[in-house]
Amino acid sequence: MLKLKRILQLLAAGVSQREISNKVGISRSSITAYKERADSSGKSYQELLQMSDSDVVSVLQRKDYRPGKDARYDKLEPLLKDYSHDITQNRSTYECLWEEYLKLHPEGYGYTRFKAYIQGYIKSHHYSYHNVYAPGFEMQVDFAGDKLNLIDRKTGLITEVVVLCCILPYSSIAFIMALYNATQECFYYGLSKALSYFGGIPESVKSDNMRQWVIRSDRYEPTFSESTMQWSVHYDTELVATRPVHPKDKAPVEGLVNKTYQFVYSRIRNEEYETLDSLNARIFELTGEFNGRNMTGRTYSRMELFEKEEKPLLKPLPAEPFMLKHRKEFLVPSSYHVQIGKERHSYSVPYQYVNQKATVVFDQESVEVYVGFNRVAIHRRDLKANGYTTEPSHMPENHRAYQKSREYNAAYYLGQARHIGPNTTTVIERILTSQPFIQQAYRSSQGILSLTRKYPAERIEAACGRACGTTAAVSYTAIKRILELKLDTEQVNTCSSHIPLHENLRGASSFE
Known part of the structure; x- marks a missing residue:
């Protein structure tokens, strides 16, 4: 537009077309075409300069002008919407669509130009809404798609663990934690740890329609699981589920998952960890570093913004964190161990209670065994599959002696x-x-x-x-x-034996 007006100014000043072409960098043929259209408009150059930009373009631009397009585009344009939909929904490929297009229009565009038009259409019809989040209003949660590994150095066994990501969108402060699995038991344990890390409770917590969160998906009235409702009541927070197959409904936590790959996974990719605690210690260290760095284009960090503007608006935490507890009744077997959980880990019970009825109450952190109303054993929960946790005092004397001999x-x-x-x-x-x-x-x-x-x-x-x-x-x-x-x-006879002298025996001198 500026060049068109500059051309009018130079024409009004009586500058030659050759000189105008050199000054504005446009061919002389184009300068000639613009001059002819200006002269045929019936208006002077000064009058044209006083007109709006759109009016100047309508006068100087060719009426059938379409940049970079020809008659073939008229046939392609009605198909672009459907082609773009198939590409964005992963229902087809560019090559497959191009072959179908050529069957309809053999004289049509080549593959490269065809693909460029579809990509241009997608970009020009892709609209992003910018959400504005209120401080302390929402926490978003999701699992990272890629898992991390624990390595048993004795056996070389590799155990995959999942990674939970939580974020408060207003300040973008992050919480990242590895869990043995994504079951309800581990999931709500991780969410409780996230709230403890933030030091308060937001008004709502949003997740996608994962089975741990929702038992029936619905855009308007999703049905939450019983465990989810228990967790919600314990922390007095509202539950929110995204629309099915709409990951952008929780874009901040989706972005955090990518940042987790870039900032955490990349830094521990060459490191080995044997226990979940050691892995989480490293992840928490990196998370603290991530939250403490200045955000791009800003002079403050996520943690600084959170501490200043968001944390004061969070609701206080309850006295005790939420623990999803399970109960199991059993008869103490002769092995004086009880097996619990999907990991089928066994925990010892004092051998004196063999063949007696007992009840085990366990959560993510501890395992308690009761006989009657008396607690007879307590262990720290170990999620190692098919493992054993044995307290030596629970073993009979001969079993302890045998175990000691093996050591x-x-x-x-x-x-x-x-x-x-x-x-x-x-x-x-x-x-x-x-x-x-x-x-x-x-x-x-x-x-x-x-x-x-x-x-x-x-x-x-x-x-x-x-x-x-x-x-x-x-x-x-x-x-x-x-x-x-x-x-x-008896005393050992250490005297050396000797051969007695005899006339029939020759000595060593006989052999000299």
Whole structure:
């Protein structure tokens, strides 16, 4: 538009068309066309300059002018709406649509131009509404699509864990936490942790139509699950569900998921974690760093905005956090362990209650076992699948002794042998080095040390000394046999044997 007006100014000043072409960077043929249209309008150049921009364009522009388009576009234009809808809904591909288009119009556009027109149509008909969020009004929640891993360094077993993302849209403050799974039990535990992190409760909490949140989707009256209602009542907050298949209804938390990939996942991608607590400690560290950084184009951080304008408007937290509790009644089995949860983890009960009725009450953090009205056991919840949590005091004496024996190693046996004496230490050392695998010698070593319950240490030391002096191969059976036959009390004849002199025997001198 500015060039058109500049052309009129130069024409009014009597500048030649060649010079005008050089000054405005437009071809002389175009300058000639503009001059002819201006002259045929019946108005002077000054009058044209006083007209509005749209009127000047209507005078100087060609009536059938369409930038970059030709007659083929007239046939494509009615199809663009349907083609764009198929692309945005992932119902077809550009190549497939182009082939259909050529069947209708063989003289039509090539693939590249055809694709460009569809993309242009999509962009020109894509409208984004800018939501304005009130401070302290809403918290949005969602799970990240990609999971993280825990690695058992002993077995190499990899366990996938989910990541919960929560955000207060006004300040954009974020809470990110890894959970063993996305069940209701873990989900509401994570939401409660988010509210504790924010230090207050917003007026409403919004999620999509995940099964943990909604049992029947509806745009106007969704039906929330019983557990969701319990959690809502506990924290006195309103429940909101997005429209089905409308992720933009919770755009801030969708954006947080992408930022989680960029800021958290990228920084821990080369790190290994064995426990959920250690993984979450790292995630919380990075979340604090993320919330403390200045937002793009602003001089303050999410945390600063939250502390100043949003946190004072949050409702106070209840005295106790919400815990989704479960009850299970059972008969204490002979293994004195009870198995709970989808992870099928087992927890010990005092062996004295075997074959008695008991009740276990468990939540995300703890497991309590009651017999009658008495609590007989309490454990920290462990979500490791098919694992065992055993309190040693719950085991019978012989089970504790057996378990302790399995924990012994070569250093233990050598240390116990040194308390008896050097000969015993030598015997244990020979036994430990006599087997291809050292674990195979533990039983023999344990047997020799167990002889102290029947014989005094002095006799065992003497028996080990006799065994070392008479044979290179020592064993538990040999030491035990020496003690039973009381050979340890006999003096070993250490005199070397000799051949007596005789006239029929020649000496060494005979062979010189």
